Amino acid sequence: MAVVGLDHVQLAIPEGGEDQARAFFIGLLGMREVTKPETLSPKGCWFEGGGANLHIGIDPDFRPATKAHPAFLVDDLDELRPRLEAAGFATKGDKPVPGYARFFTVDPFGNRIELMQRL
Template sequence: MIAFKRVDHFHICVPPERLEEAKDFYTRVIGLELIDRPDHLFSSAGYWFNIGDAQLHIGVEAALPRSIRHTALQVADVDAARNHLQANGIEIVEEPVIPGRRRFAFIDPFGNRMELLQLL
């Protein structure tokens, strides 16, 4: 058996020509802190951000069709998160009800699906 401790990071991708737009979206709209990335270790461009006690890593690759793949993030107030995203014109996707949690997903401007949930 594997004894997991926590999520360290998750990685999403954006088209190469939209990387700077992604940096702006995740810092300005979502409010994440940009952190140092050891660029000399990677052959492609990207950015890293703090997100709670984990990190979001953004890399580049050609755009892919929309998928059900996603990352789920627990938030303190799911309604406030939804209102903030809607005020910024972000696409909201309703999720099926799961007992004990309120949740929805959003599609970032680059086609990545992100679920936000609040435990009840």
């Protein structure tokens, strides 16, 4: 037995936050929404982009993930950073990681998001 891949990452949001999630993950990060299976709750939403799968679930006791986070690879970090900042999302650099440019931001709910570009 061995792990053969990563299927998805799930982030929690508060009840009713799906439209804000769509505006951030589709409108700013360029992901696309995919249909959830009918067997699952109609609440929440799923996104994908560049092989990354993100599931957004509703948590009635929501608290943002401020340390744990997904790290998305992007193709133009220099274009993305000012777009996020113009939309009101602060960005913050961190210690260098060899082979990558990167920074952190938060989604509309305070969940930590890392954005990386291979150099």
